[in-house]
Amino acid sequence: MATSTSKKKTTGSTKPRTSGNNKTTGYPKESYIRWYKDMLLMRKFEEKCGQLYIQQKFGGFCHLYIGQEAVLVGMTEVIRKTDRVITAYRDHAHPIALGMDPKYVMAELYGKQTGCSKGKGGSMHMFDKERNLFGGHGIVGAQIPLGAGIAFADKYRKEDNVTLCFFGDGAARQGALHESFNMAMTWKLPVIYIIENNNYAMGTSVERTSNVTDLTKLGLSYEMPSEAVDGMSPEAVADAIARAAERARKGEGPTLLDIRTYRYKGHSMSDPQKYRTKDEVKEYQDKDPIKVVLEKIEKNKWLSDDEIEAIGKEVKEKVEESVKFAEESPYPDASELYEDVYVQEDYPFVKD
Numbered sequence: 001m002a003t004s005t006s007k008k009k010t011t012g013s014t015k016p017r018t019s020g021n022n023k024t025t026g027y028p029k030e031s032y033i034r035w036y037k038d039m040l041l042m043r044k045f046e047e048k049c050g051q052l053y054i055q056q057k058f059g060g061f062c063h064l065y066i067g068q069e070a071v072l073v074g075m076t077e078v079i080r081k082t083d084r085v086i087t088a089y090r091d092h093a094h095p096i097a098l099g100m101d102p103k104y105v106m107a108e109l110y111g112k113q114t115g116c117s118k119g120k121g122g123s124m125h126m127f128d129k130e131r132n133l134f135g136g137h138g139i140v141g142a143q144i145p146l147g148a149g150i151a152f153a154d155k156y157r158k159e160d161n162v163t164l165c166f167f168g169d170g171a172a173r174q175g176a177l178h179e180s181f182n183m184a185m186t187w188k189l190p191v192i193y194i195i196e197n198n199n200y201a202m203g204t205s206v207e208r209t210s211n212v213t214d215l216t217k218l219g220l221s222y223e224m225p226s227e228a229v230d231g232m233s234p235e236a237v238a239d240a241i242a243r244a245a246e247r248a249r250k251g252e253g254p255t256l257l258d259i260r261t262y263r264y265k266g267h268s269m270s271d272p273q274k275y276r277t278k279d280e281v282k283e284y285q286d287k288d289p290i291k292v293v294l295e296k297i298e299k300n301k302w303l304s305d306d307e308i309e310a311i312g313k314e315v316k317e318k319v320e321e322s323v324k325f326a327e328e329s330p331y332p333d334a335s336e337l338y339e340d341v342y343v344q345e346d347y348p349f350v351k352d
Contacts (some may be wrong), residue, residue: 085132114330162248227256
């Protein structure tokens with residue numbers, strides 16, 4: 001059970017990189033193998049996206065998830081297929097983690113009709129109705145009140161689902177967060193607020209955005225249970241989300257998780273990254289979650305060298321297939337310009 005920040009002693013550390021309070025339960029070898037496969041796919045997909053963007057294969061903004069993969073494999077380890085996910089604009093990896101074929105993500109980046117948002121959303125607006133992904137959102141912090149609304153709908157309909165609402169440490173400073181937190185706690189909504197805290201809002205560090213650098217304290221005014229989580233550890237993430245989900249399903253309301261992760265690349269492809277040192281980046285690359293998980297697999301001899309090599313080959317082929325699919329897919333027809341703007345049916349959350 002998560003600990004309420006109203007009773008939790010916080011340190012106020014200005015370097016939110018690791019959390020020594022996360023006790024992880026044991027996970028089977030199947031979990032580690034799945035984590036390795038999924039994280040490697042996300043990593044290689046994003047690396048390819050970066051290459052294609054430089055080649056001007058697609059335009060707009062492009063925010064890569066490289067370095068943060070442990071957050072998503074930890075999440076998918078413990079949530080249900082019916083649970084809802086909503087996130088910000090660093091969103092290429094979320095649909096892949098939830099099981100979408102990466103070719104539909106790549107097609108969306110290319111603006112093609114076969115993309116997961118029919119080519120109309122692009123990099124920052126990945127949606128998947130089948131997997132309950134309620135989007136990436138380009139407006140900073142816009143998904144925070146939307147997450148509360150989705151959770152309210154489930155509570156209203158007496159559905160046993162949990163909404164996982166992701167946002168960054170920069171969006172945590174938006175005023176809409178406080179309104180959403182107040183309503184979520186007052187109505188005991190089944191929502192988990194997850195700060196993907198990579199320590200930089202674009203190019204501004206957590207320390208420069210506010211005198212409150214321990215983001216778990218943001219829940220204090222609302223007595224919202226909050227905790228810091230080591231975001232470089234799939235185990236720690238899975239355990240924290242499992243505790244928060246259990247609490248939400250019991251009707252005890254939301255939880256705030258300050259998941260402390262790190263992005264190895266810039267905020268976007270246009271970011272020169274002058275605000276941090278190469279030594280800082282290397283510090284976190286040395287504890288890369290993909291590397292750590294693979295070392296555990298090798299140490300326990302859960303996979304042979306040939307099997308590990310086969311996974312790498314499979315991932316490479318899948319990424320290459322996604323590029324081929326995107327390049328060969330058609331662009332949306334001009335006649336679709338006004339399609340999907342308004343809902344053509346009754347309001348979906350109202351029961352007869």
